[in-house]
Amino acid sequence: MVTVNKNYLKLPGSYLFSTIAKKVAAYQEANPDVQIVRLGIGDVTQPLAPAIINALHKSVDEMANAETFHGYAPDLGYEFLRSAIAKNDYEARGCDIHADEIFVSDGAKSDSGNIQEIFGIENKVAVCDPVYPVYVDTNVMAGRTGAYNTKRENFDGVIYMPCLEENGFLPEFPTETPDLIYLCFPNNPSGAAITKDKLQEWVDYANKNGAVIIYDAAYEAYITEENVPHSIYECEGARTCAIELRSFSKNAGFTGVRLGFTVVPKELIREGVALHDLWARRHGTKFNGAPYIVQRAGEAVYSPEGKAQLKEQVAYYMKNAHTIYNGLKEAGYSVSGGVNAPYIWLKTPNNMSSWDFFDYLLENAHVVGTPGSGFGAHGEGFFRLTAFGSYENTQEALRRIKAL
Numbered sequence: 001m002v003t004v005n006k007n008y009l010k011l012p013g014s015y016l017f018s019t020i021a022k023k024v025a026a027y028q029e030a031n032p033d034v035q036i037v038r039l040g041i042g043d044v045t046q047p048l049a050p051a052i053i054n055a056l057h058k059s060v061d062e063m064a065n066a067e068t069f070h071g072y073a074p075d076l077g078y079e080f081l082r083s084a085i086a087k088n089d090y091e092a093r094g095c096d097i098h099a100d101e102i103f104v105s106d107g108a109k110s111d112s113g114n115i116q117e118i119f120g121i122e123n124k125v126a127v128c129d130p131v132y133p134v135y136v137d138t139n140v141m142a143g144r145t146g147a148y149n150t151k152r153e154n155f156d157g158v159i160y161m162p163c164l165e166e167n168g169f170l171p172e173f174p175t176e177t178p179d180l181i182y183l184c185f186p187n188n189p190s191g192a193a194i195t196k197d198k199l200q201e202w203v204d205y206a207n208k209n210g211a212v213i214i215y216d217a218a219y220e221a222y223i224t225e226e227n228v229p230h231s232i233y234e235c236e237g238a239r240t241c242a243i244e245l246r247s248f249s250k251n252a253g254f255t256g257v258r259l260g261f262t263v264v265p266k267e268l269i270r271e272g273v274a275l276h277d278l279w280a281r282r283h284g285t286k287f288n289g290a291p292y293i294v295q296r297a298g299e300a301v302y303s304p305e306g307k308a309q310l311k312e313q314v315a316y317y318m319k320n321a322h323t324i325y326n327g328l329k330e331a332g333y334s335v336s337g338g339v340n341a342p343y344i345w346l347k348t349p350n351n352m353s354s355w356d357f358f359d360y361l362l363e364n365a366h367v368v369g370t371p372g373s374g375f376g377a378h379g380e381g382f383f384r385l386t387a388f389g390s391y392e393n394t395q396e397a398l399r400r401i402k403a404l
């Protein structure tokens with residue numbers, strides 16, 4: 001008789017964004033005439049930039065000829081893309097990262113879920129609270145946690161680092177020393193950014209304790225402040241303690257195209273084993289490469305036209321961020337985020353629970369956001385709005401919220 005992976009049974013309910021999608025679909029079905037504005041999931045709305053579309057067309061045509069056709073991509077990604085990443089994302093920022101330390105993938109969600117596989121099951125995991133649910137859920141699935149604690153509304157055996165108003169939504173060193181530390185900056189969901197000095201403290205802490213930081217920098221394109229690092233490798237000593245995850249979804253609109261990469265420096269060694277070799281082995285065995293046409297589209301992100309067009313696209317979303325931030329402030333909400341990130345994090349009014357505020361906003365303003373408690377127990381009483389809508393929809397959402 002087959003048995004199932006019982007760790008999956010520890011997970012309460014469905015994935016956060018699936019739950020929200022179901023709720024919204026049910027509401028729309030019951031109220032077919034209502035125009036819902038969706039500022040829930042952080043999904044982009046603007047079309048791909050012309051430089052990217054051109055690269056896609058060109059590479060699709062290459063696939064129509066035997067001489068230029070491409071089959072399986074190299075396991076770790078095409079050299080043209082890995083070199084473009086190394087040069088533009090790292091060398092240009094003074095980071096010592098090389099093309100052969102970059103692993104191209106189909107996106108940061110898969111990488112952030114899969115990366116835990118190369119670590120032992122006994123490792124203690126630390127996460128921010130609130131947190132992007134993938135880091136926790138995948139460790140639960142792997143059996144690296146205890147059961148779901150209904151009283152605390154989180155998992156036994158996980159080190160949660162509360163990120164609250166009092167600490168500027170930044171984690172503090174936990175009392176129990178973790179092995180694996182997930183950090184995401186600029187942060188999803190709170191939109192908080194970490195300064196280079198503060199991140200340096202985490203790098204030093206990890207090196208001192210032999211821990212590994214899994215640094216999710218999916219939102220780095222939205223950084224506007226000088227003292228905020230775009231990569232953890234801007235910090236000294238990060239090569240011996242950090243893995244970085246990057247995405248093309250938010251900076252270039254690839255949510256439906258799928259492309260990302262993970263950086264594993266060759267100096268990152270634990271128990272005498274190079275984590276680079278383990279991730280290469282995992283990638284080679286379980287992944288057959290991101291599509292050629294998509295990697296060519298990724299290369300176009302780094303072309304002069306691509307860079308100029310994407311700068312405008314990011315500015316477009318940041319204008320939405322400012323619209324939401326300022327609009328909520330004017331309406332009397334307590335707001336943060338939105339300066340170095342496309343997320344605005346607000347306190348629910350009148351001590352409403354996050355889910356009550358979700359229902360209230362959906363029913364009265366027909367606006368969808370994401371309940372803070374969906375990201376963790378310490379997200380309770382907060383709510384996230386994304387800047388990834390169209391400008392018109394964003395303005396409309398704010399008009400409705402202000403009218404409540």
Ligand code: MLT
Nearest residue numbers: 040041042043109132188
């Ligand atoms: C979010 O809304 O938190 C993100 O869009 C989800 C993701 O990037 O997978």
